[in-house]
Amino acid sequence: MNLSVATMNMKMCRSFCFSCSFEMLLPFSSFRSSFSSFSHSSSSQLQQPHHLRSSDLVAFEYSDLNLSYNLDQGHVRIRQHVNPLSASFSVPAQVPDWNMVFADPTLPLMVDIGCGSGRFLMWLAKRNPKVSNYLGLEIRQKLVKRAELWVKDMSLDNIHFLFANATISFKQLVESYPGPLRLVSILCPDPHFKKRHHKRRVLQKPLVGAIVDNLIPGGQLFIQSDVLEVALDMRVQFDEFDALKHIDTLNPALPCDDEGWLLRNPMGIRTEREIHAEFEGAKIYRRLYQKQT
Numbered sequence: 001m002n003l004s005v006a007t008m009n010m011k012m013c014r015s016f017c018f019s020c021s022f023e024m025l026l027p028f029s030s031f032r033s034s035f036s037s038f039s040h041s042s043s044s045q046l047q048q049p050h051h052l053r054s055s056d057l058v059a060f061e062y063s064d065l066n067l068s069y070n071l072d073q074g075h076v077r078i079r080q081h082v083n084p085l086s087a088s089f090s091v092p093a094q095v096p097d098w099n100m101v102f103a104d105p106t107l108p109l110m111v112d113i114g115c116g117s118g119r120f121l122m123w124l125a126k127r128n129p130k131v132s133n134y135l136g137l138e139i140r141q142k143l144v145k146r147a148e149l150w151v152k153d154m155s156l157d158n159i160h161f162l163f164a165n166a167t168i169s170f171k172q173l174v175e176s177y178p179g180p181l182r183l184v185s186i187l188c189p190d191p192h193f194k195k196r197h198h199k200r201r202v203l204q205k206p207l208v209g210a211i212v213d214n215l216i217p218g219g220q221l222f223i224q225s226d227v228l229e230v231a232l233d234m235r236v237q238f239d240e241f242d243a244l245k246h247i248d249t250l251n252p253a254l255p256c257d258d259e260g261w262l263l264r265n266p267m268g269i270r271t272e273r274e275i276h277a278e279f280e281g282a283k284i285y286r287r288l289y290q291k292q293t
């Protein structure tokens with residue numbers, strides 16, 4: 001789905017959520033016609049749009065994937081946060097046999113750090129077969145298991161999910177990959193607000209170095225958060241590398257606001273956290289860097 005349509009839809013949904021005015025929607029026929037094909041909506045929901053929740057929007061934006069929600073696993077209940085410093089997450093992930101997980105392990109690789117449900121990466125993988133491979137790293141095992149079932153269901157051969165603490169496993173994983181590392185994303189990472197918990201944040205100094213060292217020249221790094229403090233924490237760490245140039249200096253088609261945050265998500269689809277946050281009216285703070293040749 002076109003990003004501007006998605007954004008417009010999101011704004012409309014906010015209108016009718018907060019004002020409960022269905023009349024306001026009538027001019028936006030594109031939304032009503034696309035929403036009528038939204039497979040997870042019952043007719044009663046369509047007649048009562050004020051009941052729309054951000055989770056409905058997530059399902060709508062990802063409806064192209066046609067995911068089955070009746071997998072053997074049943075309903076996936078997950079804890080709000082895990083502590084990545086606990087002993088159970090300190091064992092580095094085993095490097096997979098890349099020939100077993102990707103049809104062509106020499107293709108350029110995108111790694112999404114803290115990929116959550118994995119739907120964002122599946123959407124990209126489905127659109128780019130034989131062009132790129134996609135690796136999702138996620139510390140919550142149940143999400144990885146469900147993502148693996150979805151990938152099997154969709155018969156995609158260019159995507160893989162790993163149960164891994166990215167802070168400690170990223171370097172070894174990408175250095176063993178036979179192809180080039182083209183794109184890394186860290187999107188809406190867990191904020192761990194308390195100062196004494198900042199060391200639980202996924203982006204720590206060794207991971208910063210491993211990303212910058214392993215990206216190929218011309219490769220890109222996309223970061224974003226709906227929490228300014230977290231976005232700044234990531235930005236400060238990457239801005240100090242001369243090898244990384246922010247995209248607005250290279251591509252004027254991707255403009256920034258006065259503070260240097262990208263105005264749009266350049267990936268063609270919003271992440272789930274991004275959809276929830278924008279639905280609540282939050283601003284998303286984004287940076288897209290390119291490594292110099």
Ligand SMILES: C[S@@+](CC[C@H](N)C(=O)[O-])C[C@H]1O[C@@H](n2cnc3c(N)ncnc32)[C@H](O)[C@@H]1O
Pocket residue numbers: 082084113114115116117137138139140164165166167186187188189190201202271272273274
């Ligand atoms: C707030 S969610 C965002 C998910 C997704 N990127 C999005 O934008 O919708 C952050 C995710 O990062 C995962 N995560 C946190 N620490 C991690 C770590 N050290 N390694 C891998 N994943 C981690 C969490 O389990 C969670 O699924």
